[in-house]
Amino acid sequence: MIQLVRGFKDILPPETSVWQHVENTARQHFENFGFREMRPPVLEQAALFQRSIGENTDIVEKEMYTFAGSKDTMLTLRPEATASVVRAYIQHKLYASDPVCKFYTIGPMFRKERPQKGRYRQFHQINAEVFGVDSPYMDAQLIFMLMRYFERLSITGLRAHLNSLGCPDCRPAFRYSLSELLSARTEKLCEDCVRRLDKNPMRVLDCKKDSCRDAAADAPSMLDFLCENCAWHFNAVKSALDGMNISYEIDPRLVRGLDYYTRTAFEIQTDELGAQNAVAGGGRYDNLVEMLGGPSQPAIGFAVGVDRLIELVGSKMSFSEPGPDVFFVPMGEAAMEMSALWACRLADAGARTEADFSGRSLKALMRRADRMKAKNVLIVGDREIEENAAVLRNMKTSGQVEIPMDRLVETVFENISGQET
């Protein structure tokens, strides 16, 4: 048979209820902070990601699902959301209606990586982006919102890592100093790091290999190179977070994988997910809007890895699916027809309803109702049809009452209203 594509995943019940919970909580929480939902498409021109993420990042070099569109444009299944949100922000001139725009977006992303725990080729992110605010208090507020979101989901054991990547004024000096130092020690660096040295020397800092760590042990820190404005900004972010009682760790080795980040960079980590320890990550990208052809507008955002979040939430959340309020047990053709009608009316009136039309024995149907955790069973047989009534059995107490069909909906609601969910 045809099986699903490698690295892709079916999300089935009861797990889907965890997804609903995670997404609904995000919607409600983010909207409290003034964010509105945006839904950009999943497909974009390849050039959008090449220009925003960076030509020589791994994502663009070898992980994108790119194919030929019409004429000579290449199309790409989005590997991340920020570029699309920025594109939409510019294209629809959203900056014109309000100097500050805040959006969140929820959906699938695609990267052709080798799948492993917490890493799929179709994965899901919840993104939040703010345009038009360069104030450090926005950075702090965004991180506050993110940490509180995790708290609302009862996730514990998370650590916030914080760093500043500087700006085009101060970063070149740091990069130069860093590559100077590392170039003198290439023999101690792994193959990958030698390659990185050329492309993005800052990535050497978060290599996990011991020899690379040694080589970079006394490397300069970006924080020592921050220009006056960036240093002020970073300090203001930290003190605002302190004031909000958000604990964080300064991590001078924290680097973002995408080229467009500036100044504040942060990552939320856990050690409950194996090698994929980042649950969320984000930072400022003050130059991206202009780079993509929009006005000069500062921006900051983050992405939450939903698949990873689900693993953390799922293990702490009970999967108890609610059973039907009323399970119809019809016996015979006439009873089935009547049950179909009344089950529809009851469900339409707002009760969880299930009717079994298999025609199996009463015992079999009772067993199925029990397994589905039905709170009540409505038995309809020849006897009941003759009297135009049905027997409502409470599965917990085993108590039974006979109720008239023409008052079925009202009577059922009277009987189930007191029952716990």
Next chain:
RNA sequence: GUGAGUGUAGCUCAGUCGGCAGAGCACCAGGUUGUGGCCCUGGGGGUCGUGGGUUCAAGUCCCAUCACUCACCCCA
């Protein structure tokens, strides 16, 4: 792209030295001619991932291949 591990019933897994394909759970039926759970009895369900090879004989040994898992890489 690289490395390691694992593929046997719907699920979790046994399967000894190469000798009839198994268990638990789940599912179905019966144990009460109209009443679930607990218990008892019975039943259905298999391309042993796939293809080749060795052998009288392969789930078991060999080769290849695919899939999954974990890790590297990268990132959310």
